[in-house]
Amino acid sequence: MVPELEIDDIDQEILSILIADAKTPYAEIAKRISVSGGTIHGRMKKMEHMGIVRGSTLEIDTVKLGYNLTVFLGIHLQRGSIYGSVIKELEDIPQVLEAHYTTGVYNIFVKVICKDTQDLRDVLNDRIQAIEGIQTTETILSLEESIKKPISFDIK
16 A cells, blocks of 8 residues: 655655755765755655655766657557557657657657657658557657756645
């Protein structure tokens, strides 16, 4: 059973520090907010158990690895009931970084990275549009990522 999702000011301070720099050692966090290292460790375990913290990630600059093209794909499905099977197949495509089940114009909205337009063409034709149940796709090219930020505790 998951405990009630309730965090206090100390939890928020811990999260704020880790959001700014996920590699901050627990001892340094403890020193900055005047609690013990054990308190930080315990609080982090609690927030992991609550599902607030779900592991940690490494942010990679994909452009420096040669993936110069970011596109968003709007996907129309033949019917909504095949969403799960389509997602499983999209998950197997390395260039697909995100997929969202959406309302409105598209059933699924996907973020894809590619090395160039030829790579995009190959991913679209050979992988994505070949998935059973995808009716049509619409490709939206990203010219620049202008805002990317983690959650802020100023949100109420």
